[in-house]
Amino acid sequence: MTLATGNNGPMAYDAVVLVSFGGPEGPDDVLPFLQNVTRGRGVPPERLAEVAEHYQHFGGVSPINQQCRELLAAIRADFAEHGLDLPVYWGNRNWKPMLADTVAQMRDDGVRRALAFVTSAYGGYSSCRQYQEDIVAARAAVGPDAPVIEKLRQFWDHPGFVEPNVDAVRAALARLDQTRRDSTRIVFVAHSVPISAADTAGPHGGRYTAQLAETARLVHAAAAPDLPYDLVWQSRSGPPHVPWLEPDINDHLATLAAQGVTGVVVSPIGFVSDHLEVVWDLDTEALDTAKQLGLDFVRAATPGVDPRFVSMVRELVRERIDPDGANLRRRLGELPMWDACPTVCCVPPRRPS
Ligand SMILES: CC1=C(CCC(=O)O)c2cc3nc(cc4[nH]c(cc5[nH]c(cc1n2)c(C)c5CCC(=O)O)c(CCC(=O)O)c4C)C(CCC(=O)O)=C3C
Numbered sequence: 001m002t003l004a005t006g007n008n009g010p011m012a013y014d015a016v017v018l019v020s021f022g023g024p025e026g027p028d029d030v031l032p033f034l035q036n037v038t039r040g041r042g043v044p045p046e047r048l049a050e051v052a053e054h055y056q057h058f059g060g061v062s063p064i065n066q067q068c069r070e071l072l073a074a075i076r077a078d079f080a081e082h083g084l085d086l087p088v089y090w091g092n093r094n095w096k097p098m099l100a101d102t103v104a105q106m107r108d109d110g111v112r113r114a115l116a117f118v119t120s121a122y123g124g125y126s127s128c129r130q131y132q133e134d135i136v137a138a139r140a141a142v143g144p145d146a147p148v149i150e151k152l153r154q155f156w157d158h159p160g161f162v163e164p165n166v167d168a169v170r171a172a173l174a175r176l177d178q179t180r181r182d183s184t185r186i187v188f189v190a191h192s193v194p195i196s197a198a199d200t201a202g203p204h205g206g207r208y209t210a211q212l213a214e215t216a217r218l219v220h221a222a223a224a225p226d227l228p229y230d231l232v233w234q235s236r237s238g239p240p241h242v243p244w245l246e247p248d249i250n251d252h253l254a255t256l257a258a259q260g261v262t263g264v265v266v267s268p269i270g271f272v273s274d275h276l277e278v279v280w281d282l283d284t285e286a287l288d289t290a291k292q293l294g295l296d297f298v299r300a301a302t303p304g305v306d307p308r309f310v311s312m313v314r315e316l317v318r319e320r321i322d323p324d325g326a327n328l329r330r331r332l333g334e335l336p337m338w339d340a341c342p343t344v345c346c347v348p349p350r351r352p353s
């Protein structure tokens with residue numbers, strides 16, 4: 001077992017684990033996957049059937065697991081290239097490889113203390129706390145000899161996340177009609193959440209939306225400061241009587257068209273890869289809405305395996321293991337940032353049944 005170099009005593013880490021959402025990889029996976037996602041969450045059966053259909057449009061295969069495999073390979077290559085001698089594991093919340101199985105493997109391999117990189121940049125229940133609960137549950141399932149696992153910090157304003165988004169917005173803009181730039185809008189989009197969850201995100205509440213607003217501001221300022229921009233929401237779920245963040249991107253496109261906007265760049269800053277919520281909810285549904293409205297529509301890429309994003313993972317690890325790690329922190333924003341979330345963070349709101 002290799003301990004991280006330059007470290008001493010109890011803060012030594014001996015592995016990194018990539019923790020993600022998981023997705024089905026065949027038609028028979030779809031229902032059990034959706035059951036895992038929605039267990040105890042009050043999602044109506046009609047919504048579930050609708051979402052199952054989205055997956056079946058793609059042969060029951062979400063791109064997210066393959067994207068995680070590619071990210072995993074890229075992180076391993078980056079660690080090797082930069083002499084960071086830590087094994088990298090991968091486990092999911094909702095589908096194979098399940099995090100509990102990964103943690104059991106880590107235990108079998110002798111891992112004692114690991115850092116977790118979660119494929120979500122933001123605070124909030126679904127984006128941060130729920131992944132920490134997944135880690136707690138996976139460790140509990142493995143038992144007392146499970147490794148300690150600490151989540152790396154949220155990275156919404158890290159240059160390794162912001163810069164690939166900046167380039168993606170620029171590239172998307174370049175594909176729109178340049179003579180109509182004056183009537184072009186940048187539309188940043190993230191997953192909607194219940195307003196009660198947004199209000200309780202982070203130690204003082206409101207952090208999911210505040211961090212997204214900061215990321216949008218940073219990307220916009222670097223990519224297209226001359227153009228107006230908005231931050232809107234996608235993929236609303238849950239029972240209809242529960243209020244979620246609005247406006248929905250489809251409604252917003254109609255508003256923009258009515259205001260004389262002729263083209264949009266849609267930048268999904270809420271996600272790190274082009275998974276199903278991107279290729280269905282944006283590239284299929286929102287594109288269709290835009291077509292009906294006569295709006296030009298280009299969707300900006302997510303970071304995926306951009307080398308800057310991959311290196312960010314190593315940087316976040318270095319922050320935690322190097323003796324001068326605190327000095328290595330790179331960030332562009334101004335909102336408060338922390339390594340370990342306080343226990344009171346993002347306490348899940350009571351779910352109406
Ligand atoms: C904030 C947030 C992120 C971003 C943070 C992160 O990336 O983790 C995210 C990501 C994702 N959400 C995903 C898929 C789904 N989310 C659902 C349902 C829900 N998402 C919620 C929030 C979020 N979700 C919420 C509040 C619900 C309601 C149920 C509940 O209270 O938990 C449902 C159930 C059906 C439905 O109602 O939509 C599905 C299938 C996939 C996988 C895509 C693929 O397969 O490629 C990914 C990456």
Ligand SMILES: [Fe+2]
Pocket residue numbers: 191
């Ligand atoms: Fe979701």
